[in-house]
Amino acid sequence: MSSVNYIELLSLDASQDIEILNDCVPDNIGAVISAFLNSVGGFIVVKLSSISESIEEDKDQLEASLQRSISPNAIFSVETNVIQNEQLIIIEVPAGKDIPYSFNNEIYVRESGRAVKASMEVLKDMILSAQIEPLRWERRLSEFDSEEELSVSELNKLLSAKKTPIEVKNNSEDELYKLQLMSLAKHNRLTNAGDILFTKNPARRHPQTRVRAVAYDKKSDDSYNDFKHFEGPLIEVLESVLQFVQVNTPTKIYFSEQDHQRKEKSLFPMKAIKEGLVNALAHRDYSNPSGGVLVEIMKGKVKIWNSGSFPEGIDVDKIQKGHISILRNPDIAHVFYIRNYMEKLGRGSSVIQNECEKYNLLKPEWTSDPDLGVTLTISVPVDYEDSEKESNIENTELIVENILDDLSIIARDNVIELLSVLKGKMSRAEIQQALRWKDTDTLRKYLRIAIKKHCVLRTLPDKPSSRYQKYYLSEKGTKIANSK
Structure with missing residues (x-):
């Protein structure tokens, strides 16, 4: 099978870099990961020689081994798939933010479509570029100064997560040192990323982390059906907003073709809503203290807005094609990935589109403007409302009887x-x-x-x-x- 087939099957942009390996050799895989991290990212497809019943366990061991051998800490995802009776390991590697990255103390770059050791000249250029790169917002030291404000529950969830590095879990030092091992603290102080992820109320220092959610029938209405502000550790906020959306979005009633029983499912795919919220919280620009995130639920439509714009190099066209994400906040994204909220680092937009198609919704729309922010809109078809009215009139008594x-x-x-x-x-x-x-x-x-x-x-x-x-x-x- 050619690389073009894999690109289509993975819903990728044809311009993306992809390397196909015929054997699961960690040293070869690690070299390619290092090269992708030091360039613009890419995908590795490892074709296994036979179907293995222990593939998930093997995949987890491979990922843990690779994570230990890559320096500095980097985010990349490892998943398995079976395509045309061929078992694959698929590794998604975003472009790194902390260049140069090494694998087993060797630094690799992409050259003519393959991973090669970086020459001294290339290495000097990489180090010079890293020195003049401004310190990104998530890596700056936070004003947080009290360990009593750390969220014990969020720390415990991190340390108990399956994907958390074993050296972090087993370390006997205090919580701040464990977070330091994951680049979320330094000099015994939290970074901004560590602050918004693991303190009880980061909004005191970072008001831009607040999320507003509103539900109404029409935007011009004088009153709302529901309106809330959410603040707290970032993933806790995500979970609360998801619950708000579930409560305030309608369910669609249908009758199963298999057993003719009355069934009910959400009008909007919650998997797509989750991906949209994760993208808004993990990839947004936090440098503006007046920014924020807003979720609007109205009749037939859900909008997720965040201030700022797409990261440099990403536009609406690339998002719609499932282009690999250039991570603006890789430290924040890494914690989302460890907690299983970001399984596909750069293909969340493909998940959103696929889920909307499954639910017979309109194609999701993204807009981006430096002044107006980024908005994801998920909508039902225009004629949905009329058909639902007819269906409700016909089935009201049947609904009551079935419940x-x-x-x-x-x-x-x-x-x-x-x-x-x-x-x-x-x-x-x-x-x-x-x-x-x-x-x-x-x-x-x-x-x-x-x-x-x-x-x-x-x-x-x-x-x-x-x-x-x-x-x-x-x-x-x-x-x-x-x-x-």
């Missing part, structure tokens, strides 16, 4: 009554007052049923007994409440 069909008439009527009084987000006491039910146990009973039927959601799903708990209608619950 509540196993309940007694009394239980069904009580659940529907509960749903009909639930407006916005209400506490249990407020629901009871609206229902005028005197018996608290009765309310608890039918509230549990409504939650089990996915008609009612909790504002604090991980803390069901919290005194701050409130309840609100899901998409299912809204449809049932509106049908009565």
Whole structure:
């Protein structure tokens, strides 16, 4: 199979550098990784001689070995695939930011489509370029000065992650030294990257790390359906925003062709939303303290905006072709990769496009302007709204029956009554007052049923007994409440 076939199968731009190796020899692979890191990045496709049942374990061992042999620390991803009965290891290597990179103390560059040892002249040029390169924002020392402000939970998640280097996990020094091994601290101080990833409230020092999320029917509306500000460790913010999107995007109801059972799935592919958010948080320009990220959810559309523009060398055309990312913040991206939030370093745009196609959505759109920022828009087709209205009118009674069909008439009527009084987000006491039910146990009973039927959601799903708990209608619950 030719390299052109691999480029097409991997959804890459035909201009990207790709090297195909016929044997899984770590020394050969490491030399190519070093060369790609010292140039504009690329892909390595390793063709294995036979199908191995332990391929995932072998892949993990290979990646760990290569990571230990590359210096300084670098981000590259290793995955497996089977194409036309051929087992492959695919290694994606972005362009490095800390040139020169060595493999086993040897420095390699790309020459005539292959990896060769760098000559003395080339090495001098690389070192000189590195010396005059301005220190990027994520590597500058943070003003953070109190270890008490470190997020223990985020540190533990990093240290327990499968991809975290073993020498970091097993090191007996304190947390700051462990982060230093990953270029997230130096001189016993956190870098800006370490700060926004591993402190409890980095927004105190870096207000640009805040994320706003808003949900409304129309942008011109006077009121919002939901509006929140998120701040905290960067990955924790990502998880919270994803939950916000899940709660505020509609679900699509369909009937399975296999068992004819009523099914439900999100109107928007959450995998694509996640990729868009990861890109916005990991690749954006943090140097402007007045910048930020905004997620807008409206009828038939989700927008993810961040301030700044694409990194130099990247444009809309390259993004749409799945061009390998020139990482603006490789230290931040490395932690996202270790935590399994960035599996495809430069092909996240391809994942977004593929997911939108699976969901029969419009082709995602990216816009970039230095003054207006970068926006990703994911939209449903124009005629979706009309078809959904017709479908809802025809299937309203069927929806109610399918959700509540196993309940007694009394239980069904009580659940529907509960749903009909639930407006916005209400506490249990407020629901009871609206229902005028005197018996608290009765309310608890039918509230549990409504939650089990996915008609009612909790504002604090991980803390069901919290005194701050409130309840609100899901998409299912809204449809049932509106049908009565």
